Amino acid sequence: MAILEEPITSPLRLQNLINGEWVDSEGRMVDVVNPANLQAIAQVPISTKQEFDQAVAFAKEAFYDWRRTPPLARARCMFRLKELLEKNFEELSRIQSMEHGKTIDESRGETRRGIEMVEVAAGIPTLMMGYNLEDAASGIDEYLIRQPLGVFGIICPFNFPFMVPLWFAPFAVATGNCVVMKPSSEDPISQIKVAELAVEAGIPDGVWSIVNGGRDIVNAMLDHPDIKGVCFVGSTPVGRDVVYRRCGETGKRVIAQCGAKNFAVLMPDADIPKTIATCMTSFFGNTGQRCLANSNLVVVDEGLSKGEAEAFYERIVNEFTTAASKIKMGYGLDERVQMGPLRDQGKRARIVSYIEKGLAEGATLKLDGRIFELVDERPRDCFLGPTVFSDVTPQMSIAQEEVFGPFACILRARTMDEAIDMIHANPFGNSASIFTTSGKWAREFQYRTECGNIGINIGIAAPMAFFPFGGMKDSFFGDLHGQGQEIVRFFTESKVVIQRWF
Amino acid sequence: MSEQYTASAIISFCADWEKQAEHFYKTLAERFPVHAAKFGVMAGECAKHKTLVQRTYQETVSDILETGYAFNDFNPSDYLVDLAVPEGMQLAQAIAQAITLEEKAIAFYQEVARRSQSLLATIPRAFTKVAAKRTERLAQLRSL
The missing domain is CATH 3.40.309.10 (Aldehyde Dehydrogenase; Chain A, domain 2)
Structure with missing residues (x-):
């Protein structure tokens, strides 16, 4: 049995996606190494705080139009993205095996689970609906609407470089928010590829941004006043003591999915x-x-x-x-x-x-x-x-x-x-x-x-995209979990309207 | 020799095998006009089997991960059949070869269905479906 053909044949030079454009970073470059043969397959920038700030500024600007785009039109972007992900299924899977080391079966499983997030997010017109009650009081109607908040930050782990960012990004974007994502600098390539496909799917400039980097970008994200919330997957010490605490201090929403035993x-x-x-x-x-x-x-x-x-x-x-x-x-x-x-x-x-x-x-x-x-x-x-x-x-x-x-x-x-x-x-x-x-x-x-x-009788109790990804005690910090209805609530503000006509 | 096979390896084997079988039946259809229609249909079915198995795998691969090592101590090459159609091959020989192919294929698909019982039900069901279809074809070939 031969080794499957590698989709990356010479080292890539990765860039940031800011305002819909792929741009070089001024930061230093570090190697992304295939752990199975120790060969460098890409160079990823360790971007600067200024570059992150720039991405957030453009995202904030893009939010104005994007939140006014009807949910159905946003859902169509998700349908197009899903189609492109399917078309690139095998390449995306093989990239994961190269950048992370996992087997091709595991990579394809990860790709499938990631695509399922986009499929569920494509149902956003239904998922985002509020509710109402006629005659909440005599002659008064009351209803709840869900509104997007603005710009969200996503901090990605190394262990599922393709799937985990998709626990959040499709739902954030489909609900009308913008995202600035920091892929893991250890294996960022598949997420760069996803962002290329997001652009191809017609997601507007500034709505889906990538800023590669390390700790400086995390700190910038946690402190930035225009970041409304942060999604983090990683270790408990960082999730609890850094992300959760700092988001609390700066008034951001937070999902911190952490360690386990x-x-x-x-x-x-x-x-x-x-x-x-x-x-x-x-x-x-x-x-x-x-x-x-x-x-x-x-x-x-x-x-x-x-x-x-x-x-x-x-x-x-x-x-x-x-x-x-x-x-x-x-x-x-x-x-x-x-x-x-x-x-x-x-x-x-x-x-x-x-x-x-x-x-x-x-x-x-x-x-x-x-x-x-x-x-x-x-x-x-x-x-x-x-x-x-x-x-x-x-x-x-x-x-x-x-x-x-x-x-x-x-x-x-x-x-x-x-x-x-x-x-x-x-x-x-x-x-x-x-x-x-x-x-x-x-x-x-x-x-x-x-x-x-x-x-x-299930060894890996991984919830499907339409159920929340649970987590308790030191494994989770936050109120609402990723995936399913909970993530829709996380990415939206509930507004209640009480209405009477004289 | 018995080996451990991953789901990916089994699916690659199925896809490759069905492709070869499709080519085999297409060649028989060209070579033996008297049964061209029947062999042509069988060639088309091989392509369908390939799509069915590949699609089932792709859509359920995350569940295969649950018990991804289902195909231990198993060697699919034990089921391989010579599919060459040499010049001058007689119809009776060709049908005999096709019968051997179908018998081996039925045994293969039944075995992988059995071994994948612990996976999501869709997966053994797809293999069982192909085995059943090939059992029908075997009867047709024997009646020729």
Whole structure:
């Protein structure tokens, strides 16, 4: 099987999109490196605050006309954008594999999920509707309308460079706002391509802008008085202590979707082969760099005798470890490959430090990710195999902290109550899954577990575009979530009109 | 040799295989005018199968990710059939070759449908649909 053709054949020089024009930045350029072969595939500018301010000024100007454009006309832009994204589906997917490292299946999945956001945003004439009540009081009618606010900032993460920005941008634009987006400087290329297509789709100048860069752009966005709100996806320390706090200080709306440590609870009546298969992609898909990835597997032996419980736990550990050991690694554009590299060497080093922590804390290393094979010869710097620890206790740091890599901890619980207690003792609350054939257990789990997204026999509890992307505790800061009806409310101000005619 | 195949690899295999099968039936249609209409229809169906499988994959690939490693210990090349149509090939030989193709294809699609049961139902359903269609064709070929 050959490696799929690469859409980028020589390094690109990326620009900013300001007022509908692609312009060079005055900032320094940094390399965007393909982690599978360490080759530079692009240079991205680290733009200046002045360039950001300029983009916001144009966006503010564009807002005047754009908010007066009927929702149906804005929806048509979304339809055209959707069509262009479909037309470029394969190229966009392959770019993601090159810039991030993920496998082609994962990239295509990401592309599909991103397009679904645009599809849902195309329904904005219906989604944006308010409501009314005739005779709210005698002879008085009352109605609610939703109005766009102005210019929004979007700060994008590296792990889903194509999809995550589309959780926000299509909805912001469809509701009549303008966006200034800062893609991740680690893998900005697919988002640059999306912006090119947005321009081609007829989205007016200044409505959809891109300013590449780093921390300076984030700071400029958080402080800018004309930025009405910020959407952020990234780590908890930055999301909570920087983005959420600063937006509060400057009176901006904020969605900060942050870190996670997700639990999968395996009950003794679960369909084991299907559960193990699902766990492989849940724990190791996207090389574990997914905020909905499960990373703690809790084996519950409720109702089993002591001997049965031991055997059940051993079976799960062995089957999980065997399946993980079979995952093929290499370049994401190679169709044999089931897991690609980590985004960069620093991320790899961080995960290796957690392997060392796990050993120091007394967990049993069943599968050591530091020892691995690739399907072909290539630089190994960013690769790390799946790691599996058993005999993990909830107090260990490997069970508590977000590792963000192909790293699994297997824990034990006597009862489902004990498993839920473990989940609640963890500071994060992004998602949790249960694997069972019992409706009673599943309902109880769904009812009690304090996490924003619940999977029942689902390993990656990722809500579709028309549902909000939940998140609780240290995994989310804000009031309204991304996607679905909530994001429409986030991007609009509710205005109530009370009307009487004399 | 059994291997681990990704969903992408399986779909690429299907697409390539249906393309070759389409070419095979088109060649038979040209070579054997007595059954040109029948072979022409079969060629058209191969193109439809390719579209169906590719579209199903593209529209559900995010769900394939849920259990993306469904095709472990499986080698699609075990199902490959020689589709060359040499000069001088007799009609009976051609039909026998087509029957072998359809038998292998049915077995292949049934197997990938079985292996993808844990995926979104749309995916095994698409494979099962192609297997059923090919079962009908097999009966037609045997009656020639």
